[in-house]
Amino acid sequence: MxxxxxxxxxxxxxxxxxVAALLLGAxxxxxxxxxxxxxxxxxxxxxxxxxxVSADPxxxxxxxxxxxxxxxAKDPLAQGRKDAPVVLIEYADFKxxxxxxxxxDTEPGLVKKYVDEGTLRIEWRNFPIFGADSESAARGAWxxxxxxxxxxxxxxxxxxxxxxxxxxxDRLKELAKxxxxxxxxxxxDDASGAAAKAAVKKDQEEAYGLGATSTPSxxxxxxxxxxxxxxxxxxxxxxxxxxxxxxGASGKGSDK
Numbered sequence: 001m002x003x004x005x006x007x008x009x010x011x012x013x014x015x016x017x018x019v020a021a022l023l024l025g026a027x028x029x030x031x032x033x034x035x036x037x038x039x040x041x042x043x044x045x046x047x048x049x050x051x052x053v054s055a056d057p058x059x060x061x062x063x064x065x066x067x068x069x070x071x072x073a074k075d076p077l078a079q080g081r082k083d084a085p086v087v088l089i090e091y092a093d094f095k096x097x098x099x100x101x102x103x104x105d106t107e108p109g110l111v112k113k114y115v116d117e118g119t120l121r122i123e124w125r126n127f128p129i130f131g132a133d134s135e136s137a138a139r140g141a142w143x144x145x146x147x148x149x150x151x152x153x154x155x156x157x158x159x160x161x162x163x164x165x166x167x168x169x170d171r172l173k174e175l176a177k178x179x180x181x182x183x184x185x186x187x188x189d190d191a192s193g194a195a196a197k198a199a200v201k202k203d204q205e206e207a208y209g210l211g212a213t214s215t216p217s218x219x220x221x222x223x224x225x226x227x228x229x230x231x232x233x234x235x236x237x238x239x240x241x242x243x244x245x246x247x248g249a250s251g252k253g254s255d256k
Contacts, residue, residue, distance in 0.1 A: 069123060089123045092124070092125070092217075129213075142196045143176075144176055173188065221245070
């Protein structure tokens with residue numbers, strides 16, 4: 001019986017992939033490649049490109065894609081309540097300039113406005129597309145998460161000028177120390193281990209399965225958004241998703 005349920009879920013998700021691929025790929029452009037070439041066509045989403053958010057809270061929303069939210073209370077690469085009415089899934093690369101822009105300029109406001117009061121949960125997916133340095137950073141971020149410091153590592157890795165310094169072994173250790181990781185030896189072992197490789201591959205394959213070819217790419221309760229869009233685009237998407245779930249801005253149920 002569980003196998004049949006999984007098959008049905010996969011078919012349902014597959015039905016929305018073609019649409020998601022168009023939306024996630026529509027607002028991207030070819031970025032300048034880093035020194036380490038990628039094995040795929042690496043792109044960064046433009047912050048000035050259009051997002052698919054309309055006045056209708058149901059328009060552009062694909063419920064089957066909302067099922068990609070893992071809602072794992074023990075997920076160190078997530079923040080916010082497990083049962084938050086809205087889940088924002090972010091597919092991003094630490095070498096991506098626009099991912100850094102989102103991390104520095106937009107995400108802190110979303111955390112303060114929606115995560116802290118219970119409306120929003122943010123789930124990170126490692127989506128390294130700029131080659132070996134990207135892969136190294138993704139594994140390092142995962143390793144920091146094993147000691148409860150993923151978001152601190154995330155902040156350090158996306159600080160202004162950080163990606164220009166690269167993500168080699170010594171640099172990863174430096175970022176881990178900045179993040180407050182206690183056991184640097186364990187961090188290094190975790191970052192180079194099979195579990196980190198498998199976890200990053202799982203996230204990466206999920207993004208490719210959606211047709212995503214650019215970073216950052218997002219899903220907000222099944223609504224695809226491409227690129228580091230202006231704050232109001234995310235505000236609108238989150239508030240519409242919360243309304244569709246019958247929740248107010250506080251994340252609590254309506255009086256009805």
